[in-house]
Amino acid sequence: MSAPLVELSAVRKTYGAGTEVEVEVLHGIDLALAPGEFTALVGPSGSGKSTLLNLIGLLEPPTAGSYRIAGRETATLAEGDVTALRATHLGFVFQFHHLLPAFTATENVLMPGLIAHGPVTPERRERARDLLRDVGLGDRLDYLPRKLSGGQQQRVAIARALSLAPPLVLADEPTGNLDTHSADDIFRLMRRFNERSGTAFLIVTHDPRLAQRCDRIVELIDGQIAGDAPNLAHRPE
Numbered sequence: 001m002s003a004p005l006v007e008l009s010a011v012r013k014t015y016g017a018g019t020e021v022e023v024e025v026l027h028g029i030d031l032a033l034a035p036g037e038f039t040a041l042v043g044p045s046g047s048g049k050s051t052l053l054n055l056i057g058l059l060e061p062p063t064a065g066s067y068r069i070a071g072r073e074t075a076t077l078a079e080g081d082v083t084a085l086r087a088t089h090l091g092f093v094f095q096f097h098h099l100l101p102a103f104t105a106t107e108n109v110l111m112p113g114l115i116a117h118g119p120v121t122p123e124r125r126e127r128a129r130d131l132l133r134d135v136g137l138g139d140r141l142d143y144l145p146r147k148l149s150g151g152q153q154q155r156v157a158i159a160r161a162l163s164l165a166p167p168l169v170l171a172d173e174p175t176g177n178l179d180t181h182s183a184d185d186i187f188r189l190m191r192r193f194n195e196r197s198g199t200a201f202l203i204v205t206h207d208p209r210l211a212q213r214c215d216r217i218v219e220l221i222d223g224q225i226a227g228d229a230p231n232l233a234h235r236p237e
């Protein structure tokens with residue numbers, strides 16, 4: 001088996017440390033994700049799924065334990081290295097797309113590259129447009145987000161997450177506010193990138209039907225991993 005892409009051991013997360021409302025929401029998480037894995041993260045509301053995703057996404061540090069990404073222990077990294085690792089290794093898709101409303105679909109997809117590498121080059125622009133064509137938005141390249149449907153906006157968000165070709169995409173309820181049909185489309189799209197480019201996905205979902213279409217299902221209950229198993233029922237899309 002190849003070296004894990006990310007590896008958490010005994011990770012804990014406490015909010016409000018040192019205050020009256022101190023609360024530990026993750027209680028010793030051990031989890032490794034391999035390159036190319038397509039994993040569902042499920043569990044009741046409040047069980048800590050988003051918190052775990054934020055830790056893996058280097059958006060917040062763990063309170064205790066060790067988190068390694070691409071073999072590097074994150075606790076000892078300088079802020080600049082964390083930012084660089086986030087840009088090169090991680091893509092994000094959220095329930096509400098968080099597209100920048102004043103920018104077109106193409107410009108939104110160009111944004112991570114602009115932040116990580118500076119001014120846009122013609123090659124990067126063409127790649128952004130190719131990605132948008134790939135997600136079925138070839139005729140919407142210069143539309144503003146508000147002129148797109150929810151499903152189309154989520155497609156832009158996926159193209160944006162993939163724009164720097166990260167080995168891992170973290171998706172927090174990416175289909176949460178979509179109808180069943182659009183949710184299916186978005187899910188199939190992620191699976192296609194997974195199969196074609198070997199991009200690993202960790203997808204939070206409340207939809208058991210979608211979880212059943214992942215290769216592995218990790219279940220979080222009350223801040224602890226209550227289940228973690230390969231999903232043998234999965235059929236290729």
Ligand SMILES: Nc1ncnc2c1ncn2[C@@H]1O[C@H](COP(=O)(O)OP(=O)(O)OP(=O)(O)O)[C@@H](O)[C@H]1O
Nearest residue numbers: 015016023025043044045046047048049050051052
């Ligand atoms: N910034 C914060 N400060 C204090 N407590 C927080 C903070 N963020 C989350 N929590 C608490 O941590 C727990 C886990 O929250 P989290 O958002 O990770 O759950 P979740 O599994 O994603 O839930 P949902 O399915 O509803 O999105 C909850 O009890 C929540 O109230």
Ligand SMILES: [Mg+2]
Nearest residue numbers: 049050051172
């Ligand atoms: Mg959540």
